[in-house]
Amino acid sequence: xxxxxxxxxxxxxxxxxxxxxxxxxxxxxxxxxxxxxxxxxxxxxxxxxxxxxxxxxxxxxxxxxxxxxxxxxxxxxxxxxxxxxxxxxxxxxxxxxxxxxxxxxxxxxxxxxxxxxxxxxxxxxxxxxxxxxxxxxxxxxxxxxxxxxxxxxxxxxxxxxxxxxxxxxxxxxxxxxxxxxxxxxxxxxxxxxxxxxxxxxxxxxxxxxxxxxxxxxxxxxxxxxxxxxxxxxxxxxxxxxxxxxxxxxxxxxxxxxxxxxxxxxxxxxxxxxxxxxxxxxxxxxxxxxxxxxx
Ligand code: NDP
Numbered sequence: 001x002x003x004x005x006x007x008x009x010x011x012x013x014x015x016x017x018x019x020x021x022x023x024x025x026x027x028x029x030x031x032x033x034x035x036x037x038x039x040x041x042x043x044x045x046x047x048x049x050x051x052x053x054x055x056x057x058x059x060x061x062x063x064x065x066x067x068x069x070x071x072x073x074x075x076x077x078x079x080x081x082x083x084x085x086x087x088x089x090x091x092x093x094x095x096x097x098x099x100x101x102x103x104x105x106x107x108x109x110x111x112x113x114x115x116x117x118x119x120x121x122x123x124x125x126x127x128x129x130x131x132x133x134x135x136x137x138x139x140x141x142x143x144x145x146x147x148x149x150x151x152x153x154x155x156x157x158x159x160x161x162x163x164x165x166x167x168x169x170x171x172x173x174x175x176x177x178x179x180x181x182x183x184x185x186x187x188x189x190x191x192x193x194x195x196x197x198x199x200x201x202x203x204x205x206x207x208x209x210x211x212x213x214x215x216x217x218x219x220x221x222x223x224x225x226x227x228x229x230x231x232x233x234x235x236x237x238x239x240x241x242x243x244x245x246x247x248x249x250x251x252x253x254x255x256x257x258x259x260x261x262x263x264x265x266x267x268x269x270x271x272x273x274x275x276x277x278x279x280x281x282x283x284x285x286x287x288x289x290x291x292x293x294x
Contacts, residue, residue, distance in 0.1 A: 002256040011268035021291035022061040033282035034063030035093040041071035086114040092282035093119035119277040142173035144269025157182040164188045165208035207246035217251025226259040
């Protein structure tokens with residue numbers, strides 16, 4: 001049976017290190033990193049997520065502020081708020097919770113955030129910097145995947161990595177990060193031919209698809225490391241719901257060398273990496289070295 005990669009425990013350890021880094025920066029340099037989250041509308045999942053971000057930011061010793069705006073907020077008002085936050089020195093990281101209501105142009109809003117404060121790493125300039133290997137703010141979930149892989153496998157050089165999914169927020173940035181780690185990267189998607197055969201070539205298989213349990217056990221190369229990014233809520237036979245990933249966990253864990261569970265795998269890494277990005281952003285903005293170990 002595969003080793004279970006415990007993302008929950010890893011993320012807790014990372015948050016502890018971040019907490020120590022925050023107190024070090026504050027006592028040595030007088031800088032208290034601050035994260036501001038902007039939420040437009042009342043999407044229940046987004047509200048839960050934003051609460052969780054706020055709580056973990058405070059627990060790490062950072063400043064946390066939230067701007068909750070009504071669903072009918074105009075694009076101009078949202079852009080004006082972002083402009084104020086860009087110019088507020090107490091704000092080191094700005095995150096606009098997605099999705100935004102339909103009447104607001106998401107990419108216009110993301111690209112209005114200061115590149116230096118874009119802790120989600122979605123600004124077009126951060127995306128470009130990541131792709132050419134320049135210092136940037138890296139999207140949180142992809143960064144979390146790579147931290148787990150490096151913790152489990154050490155040096156990733158020469159590994160065959162297959163990423164199923166080519167979204168801008170997960171698949172593409174994961175592929176860029178694994179290229180930087182000297183993997184041989186294949187990105188698969190809905191038009192890929194013979195996806196099972198492509199997956200079977202993978203030493204590292206990352207599933208970021210949004211299709212419950214798409215990746216079957218017999219798509220996995222024996223001994224491979226499987227990172228399941230998917231979070232899908234499905235109905236059980238008893239009429240209840242439960243969370244499953246994009247990988248058939250029971251089948252894959254009989255073949256893989258190691259696998260992330262859902263929940264408790266990649267999921268908890270996202271907020272931990274958001275806190276990490278906020279500390280990195282604050283350090284860069286103040287010309288302070290980023291503490292080791294985060
Ligand atoms: P998107 O819907 O944006 O992208 C899905 C990708 O999967 C697309 O590239 C699509 O291909 C590909 N795809 C869809 N169906 C198939 C198929 N049958 N075979 C092969 N490829 C397919 O999703 P996201 O990247 O935003 O999210 C992916 C999953 O990760 C979701 O379950 C989401 O909930 C989860 N997630 C988890 C996070 C976390 O852990 N914190 C954060 C973000 C996402 P094509 O481009 O051809 O359409």
